[in-house]
Amino acid sequence: MKLILNDELIEENTLPSDFTALRYLREKRGLTGTKEGCASGDCGACTLLVGALEDGELTYSTLNSCITPMQSLTGKHVVSVEYLSKTGELHPAQQAMVESHGSQCGFCTPGFVLSLAGLYENKQSSEQPIDREAVCDAISGNLCRCTGYRPIIDAGLSMFKESMFKESMVKEPMIEGSNETPYVELMSKNDSIKTQLEGLQTEPHDSSNYLQPTDLEQLAHALKSNPAATLIAGGTDLMLENTQRYRDFDALIDVSCVAELKHLHIGETSLTIGASVTYSELEDFSKTLYPQMNALLSRIASRQIRNRGTIGGNVANASPIADLPPLLLAFDADIQLLKNDGSTRVVNIADFYQGYKQTQLAKDEMIASFDVSLDKLAQFHRFYKVSKRMEDDISSVMLAVRFEEKNGTLTDVRLAFGGMAATPIRGLKAEAALTGKLINDEQALNQSIEALRSELTPMSDMRASSNYRLDMACNLIRKAWLELNGTDVVTFSGHAVSDSILSTGSEASNHA
Amino acid sequence: MRKLPQDFTLGAKNAANNRLLPVHESAIKHVTGQAVYIDDMPEWPNELHVATGLSTEAHADIVSINLDKVRAYPGVVDVIVQADIPGEIDVSPVLSGDLLLAGDFVHFIGQSIFAVAATSLRAAKQAVALAQIEYKPREATLHPRQSLERQEFVLPTHTISCGDAKGALESAPNKLKSDMYIKGQEHFYLEGQISVATPNEDGGVQVFASSQHPAEVQKLVARVLGLPVAQVLVEVRRMGGGFGGKESQAAVLGCMAAVLAVRNRCPVKYRMPRQDDMVQTGKRHDFWNSYQVGFSDAGEILAAEYDMVGKCGCTADLSDGVVDRAMFHADNAYFLPNARISGYRGKTHTVSNTAFRGFGGPKGVLLAENVIEEIACAVGKDSLDIRKLNCYQTDKDTTPYGQKIDEDVLLTLIEELETSSDYRARREAINAFNKQNPFLKKGLALTPVKFGISFTSKHLNQGGALLHIYTDGSVHVSHGGTEMGQGLYTKVAQIVAKAFGIDYQRVNVGSTRTDKVPNASPTAASAGTDLNGMAALDAAMTIKGRLQEFAMEHFAIAADAFAIEDDQVILGSEIMSFPEFIKLAYMNRVSLSSTGFYKTPKIGYDRKAAKGRPFLYFANGAAVAEVIVDTFTGEYKVTQVDILHDVGDSINADIDIGQIEGAFVQGMGWLTSEELSWDDKGRITTNSPANYKIPTSADIPEKFTVKLFDRSNSEESVYRSKAVGEPPLMLGISVWCALKDACASVADHKISPPLAVPATPEAVFYAMQAAQNHKAGVNGEVAKEASL
Known part of the structure; x- marks a missing residue:
């Protein structure tokens, strides 16, 4: 494994x-x-x-x-907090955090500093402004128990502003300064790092226990020569086995870099989403094309x-309780399965799940991609979480709904x-009770809800009671139906609603 | 000009001695990753790591323990059970019952039965899973309601009363009778519990602890090792958050590490992974509060009878003080002419609950504010009017425990916030909005807090410091307080700088160590600056007195001709730099080192009479919160928060505002998204941040303003400041009340429907349903959340 760690x-x-990047930095490199x-x-x-x-x-992106297995970062530039002030000056994110009492x-x-530095990096390099929404998105996976976040958000918003303090404020904290901190350069513009990384791309990745194939051919080979290996992609769930239940994995085959599994494109009749496409990639892709999908994705986990x-x-x-299966169910998505021998088959999402944590996937199969009909994507749909x-x-409860309407029916x-x-x-x-009915047939809606009550019996757990889940499922159907019929139903779930729209806020109030 | 983070004017009197306020002393180290937490310290090659085997039963006898496979696991170096502890087995902070390792009996799920020291934490964790333990279960008490029924208490019940509560209640024209179950809270300090112990050459041990109470860690480590306290040294540089969770809970880790370190003659680290921490360490107490209130047609409280049952868990820990403080705050800001407040220390077979920012107070304050909301609906008035009507004021100035409210702050502060937040106009706008909008409902509430400052255990109200000046004029100060992010070290350095009249950067605050300041009180009860700042000030004034004496003699000047101002020493007509002067003093054999001490005056509570003055003063504040609720789901957003808070003369306004905001959001989290959940076996099911949700940045409102109330402390506190750590946590109650208000709006405020704590979307949804049912005249069951 070769990579660039800081410089x-x-x-x-x-x-x-399965040795994590965190342990590697702390235990092997003393980067605490x-x-x-x-x-x-x-x-x-x-x-x-x-x-x-x-x-x-x-x-650059955060994780x-x-x-994260350290070896999954092969060929990457890994940046820890120590790097940001390597030149002896604080990075704008660090500077802003100090000044804002973050x-x-x-x-x-x-x-937080790295999340903000990532935001700075991405916005600055694309010359985009940073707004509150962007800051909150960047730090959505960062918990702080002390500050209440206000000063951290302020820090994020002020990263571009001229620095108020000199970098040497610790030694002379009382001295006012107005010198701008000349931060060296953006990391993405660092040609030396770029050149080194380019060099690394051509090197073979020769780890014996962590295989990272980049195309289907390599993948097939990896599978064949390591029949006992476990598949890993992002590892955001699998690695909990390692860190929470202390399970040791032997060989891992990382499918996240297989080019064919990363496809994300709109074909003639369907949208194809490769299995190794990340949430962030789909979120980006769907931003203008499929805003409802984008909104749901923005509510899945955190940015990292x-x-x-x-x-x-x-x-x-x-x-x-995963959020994408309902979405795919709403669109009758087809799942392309790939067998270790290279053969494929297609299963509809409706037939994919067999029981709790059980799927149609055979031991020697993996998901290759999803096909979502463009026609169906064009129909009315909503996702509520x-x-x-x-x-x-x-999610306590998540509803993905699609209504196909013809001539008011x-x-x-x-x-x-x-x-x-x-x-x-x-x-x-519940679907049947609405199908064939006029879109504004409220009686049909009520029948649908009644039908749902009779067909689903959710469980109670620490996230929600059974009653609440059922009541929500019903109310969300009603909400979707109202939206279908043009009623303006502001909803918090599915997309962020700006405070400024919602608060009574008074101009008379003399607050900032 | 430097930007101030809030609309706050930096008055000369507010700055300790500087034009600008220092940022947190570790701010740069924080942002660069250079601040060292215990897990960041370099490890020795022979360092061992600890994991413990946990009870899987809530209440049981242990029939047999087989640890053969544990001992045989690769990497395991040592395995100990209770019998291997060389000294005492009890590690309780105050009373007894908390055992370092269980013997033949367990009383909560997660109790440590044995401990493993291995070459890595991973090996230790893998090994402990191999233990075979056989239990004979006993019946478990899991709910405070059961504790009360079974009369199972960890300590005796205490009652505070004034007037004739029973008689006044009977004759009151209007009455309320209900109960509310208030769930606890997980501390979720970002740095989990940790200690490292290293044996020394004398058979003693040095412990690096993440503890708010190093002196107690020291005492208990000595106890379990059977050593004199003087042979144990405990050092705390900083904690990655404490919030009360490292007041008593941290000692177990220090003790376990110390026992294993001494046995194995090597450094031992005990770090709890997050899940163990969430299962094994105490949390904020649940409270089950029953209340009866009598009130006039105008909404004036005439009588109150409160029965408050704390879910203390399996042992007393700090529960006596916690339940007392809940009782002391059941009045909150309101005068109760006739009251009986009883506090029960309910024993349950769950982890022993402990200190958490507010220390019981929030459970009293929430009860008081709930009562106000209900009275307001009952008499058809805005809850703010009921608050002002009942607020402590002239002739209504004595608490149920007999302490007079000397300061006339509360009502003034409330009215100032009422105006500055535009409360009345917003109320009208909200009413109009709610009438028009069938799907969204807004809510608004202004809630005050009055929080008593002093430990209710009188002896803890003392602070110590040790101060040195070196020959170059640099100053080193140690004190008994610990740094957990609250800025104590920064404030103490400011206080010392101001006392001497020197620049802040001359003052270094070192690690808190038990060999520098002995027998220190925990950094708790918001009293860190009050006690340690005063002690440091005392030490500074002692040395300054010596310097003055020296100057008078050496330069033959009058006492008033000596001064230190702006880092310059004034000696009559002569001016000297501070380092020069110190060098001179040293050459003339002036002692440049001193201890300092402080004990809080005036306080005393007579427990038998249940009367007295437990607090030196009160810290006050108020918050207005506005929320909007989706009636389909009960989901909501907090859209605006305005806070006005009383910190006396602030020593560091930036730090104080940080405390206020952070406490507010933590309080809001407790009452909204943070829900502890237990199954019917007594197992906590919210054991990770995946299922226990503290607020994120998206949960705070964009309109979030904090202002400091401009008035000095009338008591002689350190530079007339007021404590700030805990009181603003209770400002988060404004969010809960605003949610309740939004629910009540569904029933046109004819009732204030019961709202569970925390008010999750589910809780809000069912409170709205209850209001809806009330309005529809449906005689539906009020959907009150079952509490277990």
Whole structure:
């Protein structure tokens, strides 16, 4: 394994396959600025920035190092907090955090700094402004228990502003200064790093326990020569086995770099989403094309997780509370399965789930891609996610709905749920009660809801009670129906609603 | 000009001695990753790592323990059970019952039964899973309601009363009778519990702890090792958050590491992975509060009878103080002419609950504010009017425990915030909005907090410091307080700088060590600056007095001709730099080192009479919160928060505002998204940040303003400042009340429907349903959340 860690070219050939980046930095490199807060990708104290070459461009994104195998970062530029002030000057993100009093106990701070530095990097290099939404998105996977976030958001918003303090403020904290801190350069514009990374791309990745094929041919070979290996993509769920249940993995085959599994394109009749496409990639892709899908994606986990987790992983993991299966159910998506011998077959998502955490996937199969009909994508659809917390939370209930309408009549209805059964599930009776009815037939709506009550019996757990889940499922159907009929139903789930629209806020108030 | 983070004018009196306020002393180290937490310290090659085997039963006898496979696991160096502890087995902070390792009996799921020291944490964790333990279960008490029924308490019940509560309640024209279950809270400090112990050459041990109470860690480590306390040294540089969770809970880690370190003659680290931390360490107490209130037609409270049952868990830990403080704050800002407040220390077979920012107070304040909301609906008035009507004021100025409210702050502060937040106009706008909008409902509430400052255990109200000046004029100060992010070290350095009249950067605050300041109180009860700042000030003034004496003699000047201002020493007509002067003092054999001490005056509470003055003063504040709720789902957003808070003369306004905002959001989290959940076996099911949700940046409103109330502390606190750590946590109650208000709006405020704590979307949804049912005249069951 070769990679660039901060400004050092690293070669490491003895790591266990599942040895995390966090442990590597802390235990093998003495880079203790990166912290372990939870070891489950939920707090962001371990956030790193990772630079990768894409189409010749060097781009940086954040990830949770606590659940990322170190070897998955082969050929990348790994940036920890120590790098940012390497020149002896603070990075704008660090400077802004100091000036805004963005740290109290300081333990989460390096993670926030890297998330903000990533935001700075991406916005600055594309010359875009940073707004509050962008800051909150960047730090959506960073928990702080001390500050209440206001000063951290302020820091994010002020990263471009002229620095108020001199860098030497610790020694002379009382001295006012107005000198701009001349931060060296953007990392993505660092030609030396870029050149080194380009050099690394041509090197063979010769780890014996962590295989990272880049095309189907290599993948087939890897599978054949390591029949006992475990498949890993983003690893955002699999690695919890390692960090929470202390399971040791032998060989891992990383499918996240297989070019054919990364396809994301609109064909003549369908949208194809490769299994190794990350949430962030689909989120980006869908931004203007499919705003409802984009809104749902923005509510899945955190930015760090979305940068790593894959669509295929979300579906194959077969969690009944995953958010993409209902979406795919609503569109009757086809799943392309790939066998180790290279053969493929197609299974409809409706037939994919067999029971709790059980799928049609045979031992020697993996998901290759999803095909979603463009016609269906063009029809009315909504996704509603209800959870205790808006950011980085798992659904209590999720509804994906699609209504096909012809001449005022509902000709095809999909009501697909997460959190309502042992698998992602459609409310078939509820769908039937609406199908063939006029779109504004409220009696049909009520019948549909009644039907749903009779066909689903969700469970109670720490996220929600059975009653609440059922009541939500019904209310969300009503909400979708109202939206279909043109009623303006503001909803918090599915997309962020700006405070400024919602608060009574008074101009008379003399507050900032 | 430097930007101030809030609309706050930096008055000369507010700055300790500087034009600009220092940022947190570790700010740059934080942002560069250079700040060292215990897990960041270099490890020795022979360092061992600890994991413990946990009870899987809530209440059981242990029939047999087989650890053969554990001992045989690769990497395991040592395995200990209770019998291997050389000294005492009890590591309780105050009373007894908390055992370092269980013996033949367990009383909560997650209790440590044995401990493993291995060459890596991973090996230790893998090994402990191999233990075979056989239990004979006993019946478990899991709910405070059961504790009360079974009269199972960890400590005796205490009652505070004034007037004739029973009589006044009977004759009151209007009455309320209900109960509310208030769930606890996980601390979720970002740095989990950790200690490293290293044996020294004398058979003693040095412990690096992440603890708010190093003196107690020291005492307990000595106890389990059977050593004199003086042979144990505990050092705390900083914690990655504490919030009360490292007041008593941290000692177990220090003790376990120390026992294994001494046995194996090598450094031992005990770091709890997050899940162990969430399962094994105590949390904020749940409270089950029953209340009866009598009130006039105008909404004036005439009588109150409160029964408050704390879910203390399996042992007393700090629960006596926690339940007391809940009782002391059941009045919050409101005068109760006739009251009986009883506090029960319910024993349950769950992890022993502990200190958490507010220390019981929030459970009293929430009860008080809930009562106000309900009275307001009952008499058809805005809840703010009921608050002002009942607020402590002239002639209504004595608490149920007999302490007079000397300062006339509360009502003034509330009215100032009422105006500055435009409360009345917003209320009208919200009413109009709610009438028009069938799907969204807004809510608004202004809630105050009055929080008593002093430890309710009188002896803890003392602070110590040790101050040195070196020959180059640099100053080193140690004190008994610990740094957990609250900025204590920064404030103490400012206080010392101001006391001497020197630049802040001359002052270094070192690690908190038990060999520098002995027998220190925990950094808790918001009292860190009050106690340690005063002690440091005392030490500074002692040395300054010596310097003055020296100057008078050496330069033959009058006492008032000596001064140190702006880092310059004024000696009559002569001016000397501080380092020069210090050098001179040293050459003339002036002692440049001193201890400092402080004990809080005036306080005392007579427990038998349940009367007295437990607090030196009160810190006050108020918040207005506005929320909007989706009636389809109960989901909501907090859209605006305005806070006005009383910190006296602030020593560092930036740090104080940080405390206020952080506490507010933590309080809001407790009451909204943070829900502890337990199954019917007594197992906590919210054991990770994947299922326990503290607020994120998206949960705070864009319109979020904090202002400091401009008035000095009337008591002689350090530079007339006021404590700030805990009180603003209770400002988060404004969010809960605003949600309740939004629910009540569905029933045109004819009732204030019961709202569970925390008010998750589910809880809000069912409270709205209850209001809806009330309005529709449906005699539906009020959907009150079952509490277990």
